[in-house]
Amino acid sequence: MSPRSALVNEELRRRSKERLLHAAVELVDERGYEATTLGDIADRAGSARGLVSYYFPGKRQLVQSAVHRLMHRTLEEALEREPRTDDGRERMARAIDAILGLARDRPVLMRQHMAGLLQAEGFLPCPEQRRLAELLSDTVARNGSQDVESDYPMLRALLMGAVYAAVMPGAPLSVPVLRAELFKRYRLDWEMGVPPAPEGTGGTEEKDRPDMARFFATEEPGTQSK
Template sequence: MSPRSPSVNEELRRRSRERLLQATVELVGERGYEATTLGDIADRAGSARGLVSYYFPGKRQLLQSAVHRLMHRTLESALLEEPHTDSGPEVLARAIDAVLGLAADRPLLMRTHMSGVLQADGFVQCPEQQRLAALLRCAVERYGSHQVDVDYPILRALLMGAVFAMVLPGAPMPLPWLRAELFQRYGLAWELGVPPGGEPPGGTPS
């Protein structure tokens, strides 16, 4: 049997890494961070346990990469959803709704992620985070920003603050309230994106 080509090996490594990332969001979402071990993740992914350490320096970094991948894929799907749009406000509305929707659908996972970001190691600069950042920057640019390097970090901070408010134990804020605040800030009509059911806070669209 001839040896595999470099491109085949690279594809196998990519798939192995993807399986680990997917297993991480599944297990942490089901059990929580402390109850999930690296061995559990490797077993769920069908990978050798040594591969986890090969790709990631630790569980916290693995989780951040896994959540950033989930956010990137969710945001990408929202932006590509039919009907296709070139409207800047619609693109930004879809981006906001995609991120807030994750906090609503996966509160344990997103709470654990936010907790990790606040740890001493801070924000992990990984390929998944860079892909997520590129999509958010693109949404800001398509919205019409003339200073993307300023407006993108502001949007990122506002979304992180909204997610934190939604998953705060004991005092979570409702998604419609936070969505209304963000939409008002950017002058977005309530019916853009994927509005939650019912009337917007205040009873009338922005």
């Protein structure tokens, strides 16, 4: 049997990494960070445990990369959904709603993510995070910023603060309240983006939460089995 080509090997590595990222967000969302081990993640992904260490220096890096993947793909999907628009204010509204939506739909996962950023290892840059930064910077620019280098970090800080407030154990602020404050700051109309359901209509049921799997595809679009 002839050896696999470099292209095939690269594709296999990509799929293995995708499965590990997907398994990481699933398990942390289900169990929390501390109750999830690298062995658990490897088992869920159907990968050899040694592969985890091959791709990621440790659990913290893996989980941060996985959550940043979820965040940037969620944001990307929101910005590009139909009807597509170049209107800067609408794109800002969609960006805010996308990130707040993760806090609403995945509170355990986002709480663990925020807690991880405050650990000794702190913020760990990775390709997934850089893509998230690019999307948010572009959103700020399209919204009319004259100083993206200053305005992007402020938007990032405001979104992080809103997520933290939404998932804080024992004293969370509601997403509509947080949305109202952010929309006021950026002078956005409430009808923009995806306005939340009225208060008192209940939280997001498990069956209604958006599926994360589409953001961790292990095959190229169009190659999935019919």
